[in-house]
Amino acid sequence: MTKISNLFPSSQGKENVQSQSVACEQNAQPVRHLAIIMDGNGRWATKRHLPRLAGHKAGVTALRRVVECASDENIEMLSVYAFSTENWGRPRAEVDGLMRLFWETIRSDLEKLHRDGVRLRHLGRLKDLSPDIQRAVRDSVELTRNNTRIGLNVCFNYGGRAELVDAIRQIVADGRNPETITEELISSYLWQSAYSEYYATPTLWPDFGREDLRQALDSYYQRQRRFGRITVPPAAVAQGE
Ligand code: FPP
Numbered sequence: 001m002t003k004i005s006n007l008f009p010s011s012q013g014k015e016n017v018q019s020q021s022v023a024c025e026q027n028a029q030p031v032r033h034l035a036i037i038m039d040g041n042g043r044w045a046t047k048r049h050l051p052r053l054a055g056h057k058a059g060v061t062a063l064r065r066v067v068e069c070a071s072d073e074n075i076e077m078l079s080v081y082a083f084s085t086e087n088w089g090r091p092r093a094e095v096d097g098l099m100r101l102f103w104e105t106i107r108s109d110l111e112k113l114h115r116d117g118v119r120l121r122h123l124g125r126l127k128d129l130s131p132d133i134q135r136a137v138r139d140s141v142e143l144t145r146n147n148t149r150i151g152l153n154v155c156f157n158y159g160g161r162a163e164l165v166d167a168i169r170q171i172v173a174d175g176r177n178p179e180t181i182t183e184e185l186i187s188s189y190l191w192q193s194a195y196s197e198y199y200a201t202p203t204l205w206p207d208f209g210r211e212d213l214r215q216a217l218d219s220y221y222q223r224q225r226r227f228g229r230i231t232v233p234p235a236a237v238a239q240g241e
């Protein structure tokens with residue numbers, strides 16, 4: 001199941017949502033940040049009696065397609081989860097294959113991504129990856145750093161808990177006084193999906209295309225976003241008091 005979340009699509013709901021129509025207006029704001037869990041490569045391959053790595057290769061093809069579609073939709077930032085810290089627990093051949101595929105894709109696609117105005121960034125623990133991959137990632141981030149068409153964050157060796165550990169280590173290393181540690185400060189050390197809207201589709205990632213993206217965006221635009229708050233008459237909350 002491919003899952004999509006829209007991160008920070010509006011100004012985090014700071015302007016209070018007073019009515020449904022305002023909420024809809026707020027929803028009409030364009031999606032700024034879209035994050036995708038590229039799930040289903042293995043099942044896509046198995047259904048075709050192919051090795052799982054063939055599914056991951058088809059996943060890269062889908063990723064190329066979706067970067068173009070997201071760019072056409074004027075999405076500012078696309079984040080894709082490509083390899084989690086938990087994925088090291090997969091069979092050695094699959095892990096090696098994913099590493100090779102990541103490296104080969106950077107090498108084969110970097111020039112075109114740069115030409116298309118894509119700004120690449122890596123999220124996750126780079127230092128645990130091979131020196132070749134580290135170099136390729138650093139070079140591609142450096143080459144594309146001034147591009148403005150769309151940002152592409154590739155989460156590779158990324159994990160939510162690993163990110164928390166790294167953030168806390170950095171807060172300590174920065175010598176922060178415990179009294180100054182606030183939600184805002186912690187947020188500034190994290191890449192977070194608080195208040196993102198989630199959308200799940202049965203489409204396996206290698207089959208995901210323009211129409212699936214449009215459906216996900218349409219679903220988002222129809223939602224009423226409340227950021228944990230509700231606006232109902234008091235009587236609806238405490239009747240008879
Ligand atoms: C999840 O599907 C997918 C992955 C763990 C890997 C995704 C990686 C890519 C698409 C290629 C990475 C390369 C680049 C260039 C970013 P799954 O294997 O869990 O599928 P399943 O749930 O059907 O078994």
